[in-house]
Amino acid sequence: MASVTLRKLWKKYGNFVAVSDLSLEIAEKEFLVLLGPSGCGKTTTMRMVAGLDYASSGDIYIDDRRVNDVLPKYRDVAMVFQSYALYPHMTVYQNIEYPLRVRRVPDEERRTAVMRAAGMVAIEELIDRLPKQLSGGQRQRVALARALVRRPNLFLMDEPLSNLDAKLRVHMRAELKHLHHELGITTIYVTHDQIEALTLATRVAVMNKGILQQLATPREIYNDPANLFVAGFIGSPGMNFLKGELTDGRFQGPDADIPDLIKGRHPDVVLGIRPEDLAVVADGAGHLGGKVFSVELTGESALLTATVGGELVTVRVDKDFCADIDAPVRLAVNTTRCFLFDARSEQRLR
């Protein structure tokens, strides 16, 4: 299996910078997820690794080999496209066989490899069908089998689950995770879905506007975000943000007063707190005061949204929680789970 190193990688389209000074090291057998909103440069990065786009500057290494000027066919990578990119005029068998056929692998060996790959994703009975006769999930499996058939050194997946319905997506996610565990192929996976990123990744690289925001394990990304963007992008429902002032370890903002935070003085800070780190408490207690805006039952819990100092704050509460709209509410904050950010630089204050 291969390792991948990106060094000071840039991609520009005229004046538009798609990827800016990106440096990354992806270890052998790692499952790295490139996560970010549309247009953040994650797909462009993957396409440069695949050899489908040239880097404007910087280096791309697969193992110790610089591959900037190497054609895709010589990079020994396999890619699953968002659209699956199955060849419509070929049967499932011919689709899976394609990478071996262009490499002139002997017939018998080809047949064995195709059937083994089809077996891995359980599509042996579909082998004679055309792509148009398959469902979305089945097409996805064919695309996976085609990528698996020659055991590449590096797997590239560009939002492979985004065209599937919600239920199938959860199922295929589990299959992908299992497959990676079985085969141990180094994988780069592009997605804008943070749940996919957190569930699948060994490490997550969060990108925004072409810039790498944070590279860490899913746990770290969630529990220790490096800046306001990562904090806001990860988590569903998202992190709550309150603007205020930090004076000697005490955060004060409209309807908010939270002691025992980090030392220091900052006139302009943003406090971030996740919905599960807030609790509804009795009148007179707690750190935040506001009014009930809405209560939504999600099944295993409920989400209370309250207006605090003009901002909406979401709290995960017990599924049996009830409250009237506009009723006053007090909220307590888990002070060990508060994140403070500089409002100007948007970087974390520690």
Place this chain on the structure above:
Amino acid sequence: MAGTTTESQESGLKPQHQRWLAAIALVFAVAYTLFPVLWLLNNSFKTRLDMFSSPPIYINGNPTLFNYIQAFVERPFLQYMLNSAIVAICTTLLSLTAGTLAGYALARYDYGRAKKHISMWILSTRMMPPIVSIIPLYIMFSYFSLLDTKTALVVAYSGFNLPFVVWMMKSYFAEIPRDLEESAQVDGDTNLGALFRVILPLAAPGLAATSIFCLILSWNEFLLALIVTNTDRANTLPIGIAGRITQYKVEWGEISASGFAACVPIVLFAFVVQRHLVRGLSFGAVKG
């Protein structure tokens, strides 16, 4: 069904009557279109006397192969037909090969602003009436000693066809998702391999539609062939047929026989590619 009911209510006719009306209209249209061809066929089996008899003989009770023997045995119409076939096939192959590659390059590769200019420039050569280019072409062929050769016709017709082929194929390729050839490249294929193994099979309807246009244009072309060729070794069918209108008489029998025979290959080819043709012409017209 709902549509039919609404239409019949609008026209005040029963669906049954509407079908009859449509059928009658179709019969007239078909008769109007086919009558000249059938009359040509009918005449080709008549003697000269029967052709000019009054009243005209609609059903020929005494068919003769005389005209066909005259045209294809006594006179070199078989040679003309062969010349036409060689010229049409070579032209079609040449313009499809060059035009497909050019269309692919224009659809897929980025040359910045030059790309738009190149496309327009290619198209602009089609805006000029072909007759304008006949004198320069004559001088050029004369310079290269290509007068009275099939090569000259192939070169000229390919030039006439190319803008059409380039634009047709460019629009077909633009409709095929780029992911497919990128996937083929990552799977281990070259650019050209991806074009031949993945893209061209998907562009087959476009190729069929374009090829029939090329074939018809070069099969029917008259003016340039008349100027450039003057002996049997390069004369094509339209020239051969026109040659039977002489100073003293018009050989209607031979003209009918060779004229009908000239239609047959194109009609046969159209039948073969008909399925692709209809799909090809509507392909890319609408998205989604």
